[in-house]
Amino acid sequence: MNLKIALVGNPNCGKTTMFNALTGSSQYVGNWPGVTVEKKSGKLKNHNDVEIIDLPGIYSLSPYTLEEVISRNYLLNEKPDVIINIVDSSNIERNLYLTTQLLEMGIPMILALNMTDIVRKRGDIINIKDLSERLDCDVIETAAVKSEGCTEVAEKAIALAKTRHKSKPLRIFSAEVTEALKQIEAIIKADKPMEHSDFYAIKLFERDEKAIEQLNLSESAMQKITAITETCEETMDDDSESIVTYERYQSIGRIVADTIKKKASTGMTTSDKIDRVVTNRFLALPIFAGVMFLMYFVSVSTVGAWVTGWANDVLFAQIITPGAENLLLSLGTAEWLNSLILNGIIGGVGAILGFVPQMFVLFFFLAILEDCGYMARVAFIMDRVFRKFGLSGKSFIPLLIGTGCSVPGIMASRTIENERDRKMTIMTTSFIPCSAKLPIIALIAGALFPGSVWVAPSAYFIGVTSIIISGIILKKTRGFSGDPAPFIMELPTYHVPGAKGVLIHMWERGKSFIKKAGTIIFVASITIWFLSSFNWTLTMVDTSNSILASIGKIIAPVFAPLGFGNWESTVAAITGLIAKETIVSTFGVLFGFAAVAADGSEIWPLLQQSFTQLSAFSFLVFNLLCAPCFAAIGAIHQEMGNGKWTLIAVGYQTAFAYTIALIIYQLGLFFTGGGFGFFTAVAILLILAMLYLLFRKPVVPSKTNKKQLTPVEEL
Structure with a gap:
């Protein structure tokens, strides 16, 4: 019989670190039944009959947030065999509030007193025996980040589950x-x-x-x-x-x-001293900007670029592509099959896989920032900024999640109680560059801005700025007006990230991207190859006379004011709706990134011939901000609850992206000597309209809209 162990604890108590330590790589991710909030579970290492369920981080079992509803319903209805209650021992009084509620559920329970290394460093002493007697449950000291005590907790939990010794409520009431x-x-x-x-x-x-x-x-x-x-x-x-x-x-x-x-206080803790600088009212934002700049610079322009350069220049250009071509020639395969494999599959999927090293570097840094406790501070820092523009710091949490993928970022908006803030967050979350957009950033930066240090980091800051601008504009409309929801969070103590947890986190994010490259992008690349290799009579033709070219040439004039009015760029932007990575694979198929030119050099010049630096940056900005992929649009529809709001969200994103890209290209063209034309005047009018929307007086919300349902009430 399989045993189910539920991990329950406050946010930032080290629960995910312990989950990683207990399950290793045997994890799988899904959604809770009927709800779009991520569910993580996995098999206990060396115990295929023991399942570990990582419940969302919660402060109590009161149904105020979606996470609390999910956790409570799981414990009551799914009946896990035992609970491991993970308690941050450095903030034990706050954490024990949930513990007292869990004991009242009558489910066998072990208390994992986590982060005891921090407590010992402080000089505090916890009497484990007395605490265990007072709570009437086993208490085990752990330091999950160092994998200390995790195995003992799991073994105790299994033994307790077999005895079926139920927890008892504490005598705490008058x-x-x-x-x-x-x-x-x-x-x-x-x-x-x-x-x-x-x-x-x-x-x-x-x-x-x-x-x-x-x-x-x-x-x-x-x-x-x-x-x-x-x-x-x-x-x-x-x-x-x-x-x-x-x-x-x-x-x-x-x-x-x-x-x-507790040891007598001798002054501020190390975390307090760091926070005096990191969360300082004047230094916090410059430090955050510096951290993000450094992260993107290293990921895209230095370390990541070196590894990606080797993958493209050596692995694909000198090994995989020539090897596949020689094999096909020796087999005497048909021309169309050669084209499919070399241009469609290797050219399309290979163009994406070449950027995987950069993604792993980015995910590595993100995992470190999250694990050490800095990202929790970022949410606190951004609350100050967002609140001035009508958004709550809670809106930044989905944005942080969205750096990996927009879909879970959009889903995470359900934790925002205020309906207006929630809808606004859903509409703007995809402005943050997700992992799928990183290949586009790397492609444009590498081909058109070689050696540049600003292009990749600017993508992140353009996303944040777009969210702030959108927040100001939308908050002044009738549908989104009103005060932002209050934001309260507990800042975890800083600690050195565990190497194992960081690597698991990096691998989990990277694996999902590779899986997408092997499925969605694989199919998309073959489809793009077919459309770019055949005409309407299904005769194999030159790319410029293909089905894809004929469609692209019809739509291309729409993008001409943005600087990329050729059909190749147009169809690349459109195929980005399937998955943003498909933009790169489209260029890979059309321009043959997996192949080599006659003189042996890479075919980067073909991309350079299609863009100027200005039009390339405009193309990058448009695709960073426009409607997201189909999966993200589906998540928007599910979270919004109806088609009308989905169309509003997608329409706003696309119109905003078009506006910003047009302004960048037309004014850039004007200031670099391109002259003053009709679309230059349009760009100026758009700037004036945007300034009006930013600085006009907010609309007072109608009385009929004052009552708003919380996400929990919608369930």
Whole structure:
């Protein structure tokens, strides 16, 4: 029989690090049933019959956020065999709030006291034996980042699951509350005998709407419970939820005081000292800009470029392509098959795979920034900026996730309670360059801006600036006006990232990209090859007379004002809707990046002949900001809930991208001596219109739109 172990803990408690340590590479990612929030699970190393489920990070089991609803429903309905509650021991009082709630669920539980290396470094002493006795569950010291104690926790959890020893609620409430809870529990058992009666008694006392809905007790039972709750509230002169919260923290405070001996404070901690600089009101943004600049510069222009250069110049140009060509010649295969394999498959897919090293370098740096605790600070820093423009810092979390892929970034917007902020975040998340756009950035930077240090980093800052501009403009419209939702988060202690966790994180992101290259991009490359190799009578022809060319030439004039009015660039931009990487594979098929020219040099000049530096940058900006890939559009539709809002989102993204690209190209052309023309005047008018939208007075929201459903209420 398979055992299920649920990992539960606060955000930034080291839960993901422990999950990686326990499962290694045997992980798989999906979505929670009926909800678009990522679900991670995997097999415990050396135990194929033990499944580890990584639940979303939560602060409590109250149904205020989607993560809390998911975690609570999983624990109540899926009935894991045991819970490993991961507690950040450097912030134990805050973390134990969730622990007290988990104990009330009656599920066997082990407490993993994580980050104990930080506690020891501080000089604090935790009496593990006393803490275990007070909580009535096993407590194991761990340092997941160093893989210390993880194996012991897993073994203890397996042993506990086999004994089926259920956890017991702590005696933390006053006599009045305890009596009220006993009466409510008796009513629940009489009306509908069930598991988790301790947990549900507290939730009904707190007037938890989800619990009331799930239990569906009789009307008479609910009337009795309401009367008991009101009597207790009257006696204690407070509302029931506040009473429970206060008494939990009172009890936790006593447990902490009795079991932890803290070293006398001698000043600020190392994390505090770093934060004085990193989160400083004046230095925070320049430091963040510097970090992101360095990350993209190293990933695209230096280390990543060297490895990618070897992959393109040596691996594909000198080994794979000539080898495949010689093999096909020796076999005497048909011309169309040679073209399909060399130009379609190797040219298309190879053009993408050549940029994989740069992606791995970028993912490596992102994993380090996330694991050390800096990215949590970035959300805090950006809250200051976003709040001035009408957005909450919560909106930056999906943007951080979107650096890997826009789809989970868009899905992550469901954690934003404010409906207006949520829709605005969905509309702007794809402005951040995702991993699929990195090959486009690297391609343009390498071919048109060799040796440049600013092109790759500018892509990220153009995305952030576009989000800020969009936030200001949209917040001043009737559909998005209103104050941003408050943003509160806990900043984890800085720590040195674990090499294993960083490498696993890097591999997980990179693997998904390679998988896409082997499926979606493979099919897209073959399709593009067919359309670019045959005419409407299905006769094999020169590319310029192909089906793709005829379609591209019709649409190309639309993009002429942006500087790339040739059919090759047009069809590349359109195929980017399938997957953004397909833009590169389209050029790979059309320009033969996998092949070599007659003189033996690479065919970069063909791309250079299609663009000037100005038109290439305009092309880059348009494809960074325009409508995302079909998968991301599907995620937008799912999150928006209807087709109208999806069309609005995609239409806004495309119009915004066209506007910015037109302004860049036309004004750039004017200032470099290209003269003043009709579209120069259009660009100036667009700038004036944008300035008006940025600085006009906001529209007051209509009264009918004041009530907004939260994402949880929509479930």
